Amino acid sequence: xxxxxSNEKYILTLNEEQLRDxxxxxxxxxxxxxxxxxxxxxxxxLIWLWKDVCSVHEINAEAKYIFDDDEERDFQLDxxxxxxxxPLAINLSYWxxxxxxxxxxxxxxxxSMMADSxxxxxxxxxxxxxxxxxxxxxxxxxAGYFYHDISVMELDDILIKTIKPFFKQIIVxxxxxxxxxxxxxMGVTDEGDESQYILIEINKSSAVSHAYPCSExxxxxxxxxxxxxxxxxFYDEEEGERNxxxxxxxxxxxxx
Numbered sequence: 001x002x003x004x005x006s007n008e009k010y011i012l013t014l015n016e017e018q019l020r021d022x023x024x025x026x027x028x029x030x031x032x033x034x035x036x037x038x039x040x041x042x043x044x045x046l047i048w049l050w051k052d053v054c055s056v057h058e059i060n061a062e063a064k065y066i067f068d069d070d071e072e073r074d075f076q077l078d079x080x081x082x083x084x085x086x087p088l089a090i091n092l093s094y095w096x097x098x099x100x101x102x103x104x105x106x107x108x109x110x111x112s113m114m115a116d117s118x119x120x121x122x123x124x125x126x127x128x129x130x131x132x133x134x135x136x137x138x139x140x141x142x143a144g145y146f147y148h149d150i151s152v153m154e155l156d157d158i159l160i161k162t163i164k165p166f167f168k169q170i171i172v173x174x175x176x177x178x179x180x181x182x183x184x185x186m187g188v189t190d191e192g193d194e195s196q197y198i199l200i201e202i203n204k205s206s207a208v209s210h211a212y213p214c215s216e217x218x219x220x221x222x223x224x225x226x227x228x229x230x231x232x233x234f235y236d237e238e239e240g241e242r243n244x245x246x247x248x249x250x251x252x253x254x255x256x
Contacts, residue, residue: 019086023088024074041161042164057099058092109203129148158198180197181255186198222253
């Protein structure tokens with residue numbers, strides 16, 4: 001009676017080229033970070049996260065074939081012979097789907113989409129308005145409003161750009177709010193002042209982000225986190241070696 005698991009049977013049918021393709025397909029970052037894709041700007045951070053997730057599940061260092069460069073990955077796969085790759089592929093087949101599920105859960109905040117007026121209408125005018133009328137509306141409603149020509153696509157682009165400096169904090173937070181100075185006026189504040197500052201809030205459970213114009217003071221008053229260097233994913237390599245116990249401050253505010 002043949003009791004060999006189906007995943008092992010499948011691996012054993014693959015030729016050398018197919019076996020290498022198996023690694024390429026299954027160890028590629030679950031969120032596409034290729035040029036032109038939504039998450040390309042977060043390539044370093046997402047590949048770090050993918051490696052970190054896989055390192056928990058791997059059996060015999062299968063995650064060593066995860067690279068941020070396709071040529072480097074292909075070179076490493078070509079360097080290793082067929083007999084070496086086959087048992088590693090079998091190992092990979094046992095844990096890769098669980099790793100992908102874990103990655104999706106840890107990256108849930110990163111994949112949040114920026115809410116538009118149909119989801120979160122509070123900060124979007126219902127019709128095109130003059131700046132004067134928009135200011136009056138903001139004061140009356142005590143809410144910041146985006147200009148009519150600020151699109152959700154533009155806000156989503158700002159979201160991706162500003163996730164990068166707070167990546168580690170975002171993936172471990174149920175809800176996080178941070179301030180951003182944009183490179184142009186975005187709308188009016190709840191006090192009726194034109195502003196280039198916005199607040200962005202990301203909620204992990206809903207996988208939805210929303211933003212609204214605010215004053216400079218509010219943008220810069222977001223929480224300051226204190227964390228050990230050893231807890232950080234990325235820091236400036238030009239600083240050289242630093243004590244991992246050293247505490248640094250991370251201000252939840254950034255500028256475009």
